[in-house]
Amino acid sequence: MMEFYRDTWAEIDLDAIKWNVEKTIEELDPSVALFAVVKANAYGHGDVQVARSALQAGAKGLAVAFLDEALKLRASGIDAPILVLGASRPEDAHLAAEHRISVTVHDEDWLSKVYLKKGLLLNIHIKCDTGMGRIGLKTKEELRHVAGQIDQSDSFVFEGIFTHFATADEPETNYVEKQLEHFQHLVNSLSVKPPFVHCSNSAATLRFKGAGCNTVRLGISMYGLTPSTDIAPLLPFQLKPAFSLKSKLVHVKKLKPGEKVSYGATYEASEYEWIGTLPIGYADGWIRKLEGQDVLIDGRRMPIVGRICMDQCMVRLPKEYKTGTLATLIGRQGNEEITMEEIAEKRETINYEIPCVITSRVPRVYIEKEKIISVANSLL
Ligand SMILES: *Cc1c(COP(=O)(O)O)cnc(C)c1O
DSSP states (O other), X not given: OOOOOSSEEEEEEHHHHHHHHHHHHHHSOTTOEEEEEOHXXXXXXXXXXXXXXXXXXXXXXXXXXXXXXXXHHHHTTOOSOEEEEEEXXXXXXXXXXXXXXXXXXXXXXXGGGOOOOTTOOEEXXXXXOSSSOSSSBOSHHHHHHHHHHHHHOSSEEEEEEEEOXXXXXXXXXXXXHHHHHHHHHHHHTOSSOOSEEEEEOHHHHHHHTTTTOSEEEXXXXXXXXXXXXXXXXXXXXXXXXXXXXXXXXXXXXXXXXXOEESGGGOEEOSSSEEEEEESOOGGGTOOGGGTTOEEEETTEEEEEESOOOSSOEEEEESSOOOTTOEEEEEEEETTEEXXXXXHHHHTTSOTTHHHHTSOTTSOEEXXXXXXXXXXXXXXX
16 A cells, blocks of 8 residues: 655545446446546546446446546556547557557548558547537538448447537536437438447436436546536435545644734734644645635634645634644535535636646545545655
8 A cells, every 4th residue: 555644635435436336327227338437537536446446336438538548547457448538649549459448530531540450459439529519520421431431441340439418517408409319310320330329428327317328428426526516406316425635734823913824924813813734735736716715624614814835725723723633625524514516616617627636746545435445646
Protein backbone atom coordinates (compact mmCIF):
# COMPACT_ATOMS: atom_id res chain seq x y z
CA MET A 1 0.00 0.00 0.00
CA MET A 2 1.28 3.44 -0.88
CA GLU A 3 1.63 6.15 1.70
CA PHE A 4 1.25 9.87 1.91
CA TYR A 5 2.73 12.42 4.25
CA ARG A 6 0.39 15.38 4.15
CA ASP A 7 -2.84 16.10 5.98
CA THR A 8 -5.06 16.50 2.90
CA TRP A 9 -6.60 13.64 0.98
CA ALA A 10 -9.67 12.59 -1.01
CA GLU A 11 -11.62 9.56 0.16
CA ILE A 12 -13.24 7.42 -2.51
CA ASP A 13 -15.97 5.12 -1.26
CA LEU A 14 -15.82 2.15 -3.63
CA ASP A 15 -18.94 0.62 -2.05
CA ALA A 16 -20.84 3.73 -3.14
CA ILE A 17 -19.55 3.26 -6.72
CA LYS A 18 -20.68 -0.37 -6.65
CA TRP A 19 -24.07 0.54 -5.19
CA ASN A 20 -24.69 3.16 -7.89
CA VAL A 21 -23.77 0.67 -10.62
CA GLU A 22 -25.84 -2.17 -9.13
CA LYS A 23 -28.91 0.00 -8.60
CA THR A 24 -28.63 1.31 -12.17
CA ILE A 25 -28.40 -2.22 -13.58
CA GLU A 26 -31.55 -3.13 -11.61
CA GLU A 27 -33.37 -0.27 -13.34
CA LEU A 28 -32.45 -1.53 -16.81
CA ASP A 29 -33.74 -4.39 -18.89
CA PRO A 30 -31.50 -7.41 -18.13
CA SER A 31 -30.32 -7.50 -21.76
CA VAL A 32 -28.84 -3.98 -21.53
CA ALA A 33 -25.05 -3.80 -21.04
CA LEU A 34 -23.60 -1.07 -18.84
CA PHE A 35 -20.28 0.51 -19.78
CA ALA A 36 -18.64 2.46 -16.95
CA VAL A 37 -17.20 5.78 -18.11
CA VAL A 38 -13.81 6.18 -16.39
CA LYS A 39 -12.30 8.93 -18.53
CA ALA A 40 -10.32 11.75 -16.87
CA ASN A 41 -9.00 9.42 -14.15
CA ALA A 42 -12.61 8.40 -13.44
CA TYR A 43 -13.73 12.02 -13.05
CA GLY A 44 -10.86 12.51 -10.63
CA HIS A 45 -11.75 9.48 -8.49
CA GLY A 46 -9.05 7.12 -9.81
CA ASP A 47 -9.50 5.15 -13.03
CA VAL A 48 -8.12 1.72 -12.15
CA GLN A 49 -9.85 1.45 -8.77
CA VAL A 50 -13.20 2.71 -10.08
CA ALA A 51 -12.96 0.46 -13.16
CA ARG A 52 -12.37 -2.60 -10.97
CA SER A 53 -15.30 -1.74 -8.68
CA ALA A 54 -17.66 -1.04 -11.58
CA LEU A 55 -16.74 -4.33 -13.25
CA GLN A 56 -17.28 -6.21 -9.96
CA ALA A 57 -20.70 -4.55 -9.71
CA GLY A 58 -21.72 -5.82 -13.14
CA ALA A 59 -20.42 -3.32 -15.71
CA LYS A 60 -19.68 -5.15 -18.98
CA GLY A 61 -17.05 -2.74 -20.21
CA LEU A 62 -15.29 0.59 -19.76
CA ALA A 63 -15.22 3.80 -21.74
CA VAL A 64 -12.55 6.51 -21.78
CA ALA A 65 -11.95 9.65 -23.83
CA PHE A 66 -8.45 8.99 -25.17
CA LEU A 67 -6.30 6.05 -26.21
CA ASP A 68 -3.71 6.88 -23.53
CA GLU A 69 -6.34 6.35 -20.84
CA ALA A 70 -7.26 2.97 -22.30
CA LEU A 71 -3.60 1.92 -22.52
CA LYS A 72 -3.13 2.80 -18.85
CA LEU A 73 -6.05 0.56 -17.87
CA ARG A 74 -4.63 -2.31 -19.96
CA ALA A 75 -1.17 -1.79 -18.44
CA SER A 76 -2.69 -2.15 -14.99
CA GLY A 77 -4.03 -5.55 -15.94
CA ILE A 78 -7.66 -4.74 -16.72
CA ASP A 79 -8.92 -7.18 -19.29
CA ALA A 80 -12.50 -5.98 -19.85
CA PRO A 81 -13.66 -4.40 -23.12
CA ILE A 82 -12.55 -0.75 -23.36
CA LEU A 83 -13.94 1.80 -25.79
CA VAL A 84 -12.21 5.10 -26.62
CA LEU A 85 -15.08 7.55 -27.09
CA GLY A 86 -13.10 10.46 -28.49
CA ALA A 87 -11.05 10.87 -31.64
CA SER A 88 -7.92 8.73 -31.86
CA ARG A 89 -5.24 9.25 -34.51
CA PRO A 90 -5.53 6.80 -37.42
CA GLU A 91 -1.74 6.24 -37.19
CA ASP A 92 -2.20 4.97 -33.60
CA ALA A 93 -4.89 2.44 -34.53
CA HIS A 94 -2.36 -0.43 -34.44
CA LEU A 95 -1.82 0.25 -30.71
CA ALA A 96 -5.54 -0.02 -30.10
CA ALA A 97 -5.68 -3.24 -32.11
CA GLU A 98 -2.69 -4.76 -30.30
CA HIS A 99 -4.32 -4.07 -26.91
CA ARG A 100 -7.88 -5.03 -27.93
CA ILE A 101 -9.07 -1.49 -27.38
CA SER A 102 -12.12 -0.41 -29.36
CA VAL A 103 -11.90 2.90 -31.19
CA THR A 104 -14.44 5.41 -32.40
CA VAL A 105 -14.73 6.25 -36.08
CA HIS A 106 -16.10 9.77 -36.25
CA ASP A 107 -15.54 10.86 -39.84
CA GLU A 108 -15.69 9.41 -43.31
CA ASP A 109 -11.96 9.50 -44.06
CA TRP A 110 -10.64 8.04 -40.83
CA LEU A 111 -10.54 4.35 -41.85
CA SER A 112 -8.78 5.07 -45.14
CA LYS A 113 -5.81 6.40 -43.11
CA VAL A 114 -5.50 3.25 -40.97
CA TYR A 115 -2.82 0.67 -41.80
CA LEU A 116 -2.68 -2.53 -39.80
CA LYS A 117 -0.33 -5.48 -40.00
CA LYS A 118 -1.97 -8.61 -41.32
CA GLY A 119 -3.74 -10.51 -38.57
CA LEU A 120 -4.42 -7.48 -36.35
CA LEU A 121 -8.08 -6.76 -35.72
CA LEU A 122 -9.47 -3.32 -34.91
CA ASN A 123 -12.81 -3.13 -33.10
CA ILE A 124 -14.80 -0.14 -34.27
CA HIS A 125 -17.71 1.85 -32.92
CA ILE A 126 -19.18 4.38 -35.35
CA LYS A 127 -20.08 7.70 -33.75
CA CYS A 128 -23.11 9.53 -35.13
CA ASP A 129 -23.61 13.24 -34.60
CA THR A 130 -27.35 13.61 -34.16
CA GLY A 131 -27.28 17.07 -32.63
CA MET A 132 -24.38 17.36 -30.20
CA GLY A 133 -22.29 19.05 -32.91
CA ARG A 134 -19.03 17.61 -31.63
CA ILE A 135 -17.76 14.56 -33.54
CA GLY A 136 -19.54 11.96 -35.63
CA LEU A 137 -21.14 11.05 -38.95
CA LYS A 138 -24.31 12.94 -39.76
CA THR A 139 -25.92 11.26 -42.75
CA LYS A 140 -27.01 7.82 -43.95
CA GLU A 141 -24.65 8.22 -46.91
CA GLU A 142 -21.60 8.78 -44.68
CA LEU A 143 -22.66 5.87 -42.50
CA ARG A 144 -23.14 3.55 -45.47
CA HIS A 145 -19.68 4.54 -46.75
CA VAL A 146 -17.94 3.74 -43.44
CA ALA A 147 -19.95 0.54 -42.87
CA GLY A 148 -18.89 -0.52 -46.40
CA GLN A 149 -15.21 0.15 -45.60
CA ILE A 150 -15.49 -1.99 -42.47
CA ASP A 151 -17.25 -4.74 -44.37
CA GLN A 152 -14.62 -4.86 -47.12
CA SER A 153 -11.63 -5.13 -44.79
CA ASP A 154 -10.36 -8.22 -42.98
CA SER A 155 -8.84 -5.97 -40.29
CA PHE A 156 -11.97 -4.14 -39.16
CA VAL A 157 -14.68 -5.46 -36.86
CA PHE A 158 -17.96 -3.52 -36.69
CA GLU A 159 -18.59 -3.70 -32.96
CA GLY A 160 -20.85 -0.76 -32.19
CA ILE A 161 -22.68 2.38 -33.18
CA PHE A 162 -23.50 5.29 -30.90
CA THR A 163 -24.53 8.87 -30.43
CA HIS A 164 -24.49 11.34 -27.54
CA PHE A 165 -27.30 13.54 -26.24
CA ALA A 166 -26.81 17.26 -25.70
CA THR A 167 -29.75 17.89 -23.35
CA ALA A 168 -30.62 14.61 -21.58
CA ASP A 169 -30.16 16.35 -18.22
CA GLU A 170 -32.75 19.07 -18.94
CA PRO A 171 -36.44 18.78 -18.01
CA GLU A 172 -37.56 19.51 -21.60
CA THR A 173 -37.23 16.33 -23.71
CA ASN A 174 -38.00 17.54 -27.26
CA TYR A 175 -34.38 17.82 -28.33
CA VAL A 176 -33.48 14.38 -26.93
CA GLU A 177 -36.42 12.87 -28.81
CA LYS A 178 -35.28 14.53 -32.04
CA GLN A 179 -31.75 13.21 -31.57
CA LEU A 180 -33.02 9.72 -30.76
CA GLU A 181 -35.23 9.69 -33.85
CA HIS A 182 -32.29 10.72 -36.03
CA PHE A 183 -30.14 8.00 -34.43
CA GLN A 184 -32.77 5.29 -34.96
CA HIS A 185 -33.10 6.39 -38.58
CA LEU A 186 -29.32 6.02 -39.05
CA VAL A 187 -29.16 2.65 -37.26
CA ASN A 188 -32.13 1.31 -39.24
CA SER A 189 -30.40 2.20 -42.50
CA LEU A 190 -27.65 -0.36 -41.78
CA SER A 191 -28.02 -3.73 -43.47
CA VAL A 192 -26.04 -5.38 -40.66
CA LYS A 193 -26.30 -4.01 -37.12
CA PRO A 194 -23.30 -4.22 -34.80
CA PRO A 195 -23.64 -5.92 -31.38
CA PHE A 196 -23.48 -2.69 -29.32
CA VAL A 197 -25.95 0.13 -29.97
CA HIS A 198 -25.76 2.96 -27.44
CA CYS A 199 -26.93 6.50 -26.92
CA SER A 200 -27.40 7.08 -23.19
CA ASN A 201 -25.22 8.96 -20.74
CA SER A 202 -26.22 8.88 -17.05
CA ALA A 203 -29.18 11.21 -17.46
CA ALA A 204 -30.72 9.22 -20.32
CA THR A 205 -29.89 5.90 -18.63
CA LEU A 206 -31.74 6.83 -15.45
CA ARG A 207 -34.61 8.80 -17.01
CA PHE A 208 -35.27 6.80 -20.20
CA LYS A 209 -33.84 3.41 -19.18
CA GLY A 210 -31.28 3.54 -21.95
CA ALA A 211 -33.75 4.85 -24.56
CA GLY A 212 -34.31 1.50 -26.23
CA CYS A 213 -30.64 0.77 -26.96
CA ASN A 214 -28.85 -2.39 -25.79
CA THR A 215 -25.92 -0.61 -24.10
CA VAL A 216 -25.56 2.48 -21.87
CA ARG A 217 -22.58 4.62 -20.90
CA LEU A 218 -22.74 5.54 -17.24
CA GLY A 219 -20.49 8.34 -16.02
CA ILE A 220 -21.46 10.96 -13.47
CA SER A 221 -24.16 9.00 -11.65
CA MET A 222 -21.82 6.05 -11.11
CA TYR A 223 -19.91 8.51 -8.91
CA GLY A 224 -23.13 9.23 -7.04
CA LEU A 225 -23.63 12.68 -8.53
CA THR A 226 -26.78 13.89 -10.22
CA PRO A 227 -26.39 14.78 -13.93
CA SER A 228 -28.09 18.11 -13.17
CA THR A 229 -29.93 19.61 -10.22
CA ASP A 230 -33.00 20.03 -12.48
CA ILE A 231 -33.45 16.29 -12.90
CA ALA A 232 -32.41 15.23 -9.39
CA PRO A 233 -36.09 14.72 -8.40
CA LEU A 234 -36.63 12.48 -11.47
CA LEU A 235 -33.94 9.95 -10.57
CA PRO A 236 -35.28 6.47 -9.74
CA PHE A 237 -33.16 5.96 -6.62
CA GLN A 238 -30.96 7.94 -4.24
CA LEU A 239 -27.42 8.12 -5.59
CA LYS A 240 -24.53 7.70 -3.15
CA PRO A 241 -21.68 10.20 -3.64
CA ALA A 242 -18.30 8.44 -3.58
CA PHE A 243 -15.93 11.38 -3.28
CA SER A 244 -15.13 13.34 -0.14
CA LEU A 245 -12.30 15.78 0.46
CA LYS A 246 -10.64 15.95 3.84
CA SER A 247 -7.88 17.80 5.61
CA LYS A 248 -6.67 18.51 9.12
CA LEU A 249 -5.87 21.67 11.04
CA VAL A 250 -2.08 21.98 11.01
CA HIS A 251 -1.86 25.27 12.92
CA VAL A 252 -4.25 27.08 15.27
CA LYS A 253 -3.76 30.56 16.73
CA LYS A 254 -5.64 33.41 18.37
CA LEU A 255 -5.63 36.75 16.54
CA LYS A 256 -6.00 40.11 18.26
CA PRO A 257 -8.49 42.60 16.83
CA GLY A 258 -6.92 44.28 13.77
CA GLU A 259 -4.52 41.43 12.92
CA LYS A 260 -4.61 40.23 9.33
CA VAL A 261 -4.75 36.96 7.41
CA SER A 262 -3.11 35.88 4.14
CA TYR A 263 -1.86 37.60 0.95
CA GLY A 264 -3.01 41.14 0.50
CA ALA A 265 -3.83 41.23 4.22
CA THR A 266 -7.47 41.49 3.11
CA TYR A 267 -8.99 39.73 6.12
CA GLU A 268 -8.83 41.53 9.43
CA ALA A 269 -9.89 40.10 12.78
CA SER A 270 -12.64 42.30 14.17
CA GLU A 271 -12.31 40.84 17.67
CA TYR A 272 -10.21 38.13 19.32
CA GLU A 273 -10.56 35.29 16.79
CA TRP A 274 -9.34 31.73 16.49
CA ILE A 275 -7.86 31.01 13.06
CA GLY A 276 -6.91 27.55 11.83
CA THR A 277 -4.74 26.67 8.84
CA LEU A 278 -5.51 23.82 6.43
CA PRO A 279 -2.79 22.39 4.16
CA ILE A 280 -4.79 22.70 0.94
CA GLY A 281 -4.68 25.45 -1.66
CA TYR A 282 -5.22 26.35 -5.27
CA ALA A 283 -2.50 23.99 -6.49
CA ASP A 284 -4.70 21.20 -5.16
CA GLY A 285 -7.65 22.55 -7.13
CA TRP A 286 -9.06 24.42 -4.12
CA ILE A 287 -9.06 27.61 -6.12
CA ARG A 288 -9.02 31.21 -4.87
CA LYS A 289 -12.67 31.64 -5.83
CA LEU A 290 -13.54 29.38 -2.88
CA GLU A 291 -12.65 32.13 -0.38
CA GLY A 292 -15.65 32.43 1.93
CA GLN A 293 -16.73 28.81 1.34
CA ASP A 294 -17.51 26.84 4.50
CA VAL A 295 -15.66 23.73 5.64
CA LEU A 296 -16.93 21.28 8.28
CA ILE A 297 -15.06 20.98 11.54
CA ASP A 298 -16.53 19.34 14.63
CA GLY A 299 -19.77 18.86 12.66
CA ARG A 300 -20.19 22.61 12.11
CA ARG A 301 -19.74 25.02 9.22
CA MET A 302 -16.80 27.43 9.42
CA PRO A 303 -15.73 29.88 6.68
CA ILE A 304 -12.46 30.12 4.77
CA VAL A 305 -11.13 33.62 5.44
CA GLY A 306 -8.50 35.59 3.56
CA ARG A 307 -7.04 34.64 0.21
CA ILE A 308 -6.50 30.99 -0.57
CA CYS A 309 -2.77 30.38 -1.07
CA MET A 310 -1.11 27.85 -3.36
CA ASP A 311 -0.80 25.20 -0.62
CA GLN A 312 -2.75 26.46 2.39
CA CYS A 313 -5.85 28.33 3.45
CA MET A 314 -7.21 29.70 6.72
CA VAL A 315 -10.50 29.06 8.49
CA ARG A 316 -12.22 31.13 11.19
CA LEU A 317 -12.96 28.89 14.17
CA PRO A 318 -15.57 29.62 16.84
CA LYS A 319 -13.16 28.44 19.55
CA GLU A 320 -9.80 26.79 19.93
CA TYR A 321 -9.36 23.41 18.26
CA LYS A 322 -6.33 21.15 18.51
CA THR A 323 -4.05 20.73 15.52
CA GLY A 324 -4.88 17.42 13.90
CA THR A 325 -8.64 18.12 14.07
CA LEU A 326 -10.44 16.78 10.98
CA ALA A 327 -11.83 19.23 8.41
CA THR A 328 -14.21 18.06 5.67
CA LEU A 329 -14.23 20.26 2.58
CA ILE A 330 -16.56 18.02 0.54
CA GLY A 331 -18.68 15.40 2.25
CA ARG A 332 -20.50 14.79 5.48
CA GLN A 333 -19.73 15.36 9.17
CA GLY A 334 -22.55 14.43 11.52
CA ASN A 335 -25.73 16.11 10.29
CA GLU A 336 -23.93 18.65 8.13
CA GLU A 337 -22.95 18.06 4.52
CA ILE A 338 -21.05 20.03 1.91
CA THR A 339 -22.11 18.59 -1.42
CA MET A 340 -20.27 18.65 -4.75
CA GLU A 341 -23.18 20.79 -5.96
CA GLU A 342 -22.55 23.41 -3.25
CA ILE A 343 -18.92 23.72 -4.36
CA ALA A 344 -19.98 23.77 -8.03
CA GLU A 345 -22.44 26.58 -7.37
CA LYS A 346 -19.82 28.61 -5.54
CA ARG A 347 -17.46 28.10 -8.48
CA GLU A 348 -20.22 28.85 -11.02
CA THR A 349 -19.83 25.49 -12.73
CA ILE A 350 -21.27 21.96 -12.71
CA ASN A 351 -20.64 19.16 -10.21
CA TYR A 352 -18.76 17.14 -12.92
CA GLU A 353 -15.94 19.67 -12.93
CA ILE A 354 -15.18 19.64 -9.21
CA PRO A 355 -13.58 16.19 -8.61
CA CYS A 356 -11.87 16.42 -12.03
CA VAL A 357 -9.98 19.52 -10.97
CA ILE A 358 -8.87 18.30 -7.54
CA THR A 359 -5.31 17.83 -8.71
CA SER A 360 -3.12 14.75 -8.63
CA ARG A 361 -1.19 16.24 -5.70
CA VAL A 362 -4.11 15.22 -3.48
CA PRO A 363 -3.73 11.51 -2.60
CA ARG A 364 -6.78 9.34 -3.23
CA VAL A 365 -7.63 6.97 -0.38
CA TYR A 366 -9.86 4.02 -1.30
CA ILE A 367 -12.43 2.81 1.18
CA GLU A 368 -14.27 -0.51 1.14
CA LYS A 369 -16.47 -1.71 3.99
CA GLU A 370 -15.36 1.38 5.93
CA LYS A 371 -11.69 0.32 5.76
CA ILE A 372 -8.83 1.81 3.78
CA ILE A 373 -7.88 -0.75 1.13
CA SER A 374 -5.38 1.27 -0.87
CA VAL A 375 -3.92 4.73 -1.45
CA ALA A 376 -2.99 6.34 -4.77
CA ASN A 377 -0.37 9.05 -4.43
CA SER A 378 0.93 10.34 -7.74
CA LEU A 379 4.00 11.80 -6.02
CA LEU A 380 5.50 8.70 -4.43
C1 LIG B 1 -18.43 11.55 -20.78
C2 LIG B 1 -19.33 10.84 -21.69
C3 LIG B 1 -20.35 10.02 -21.19
C4 LIG B 1 -20.73 9.97 -19.72
O1 LIG B 1 -21.62 11.03 -19.46
P1 LIG B 1 -22.25 11.22 -18.00
O2 LIG B 1 -23.14 12.40 -18.17
O3 LIG B 1 -21.10 11.52 -17.10
O4 LIG B 1 -22.94 9.97 -17.67
C5 LIG B 1 -21.06 9.24 -22.08
N1 LIG B 1 -20.79 9.30 -23.41
C6 LIG B 1 -19.84 10.09 -23.94
C7 LIG B 1 -19.62 10.11 -25.40
C8 LIG B 1 -19.08 10.91 -23.11
O5 LIG B 1 -18.16 11.70 -23.62
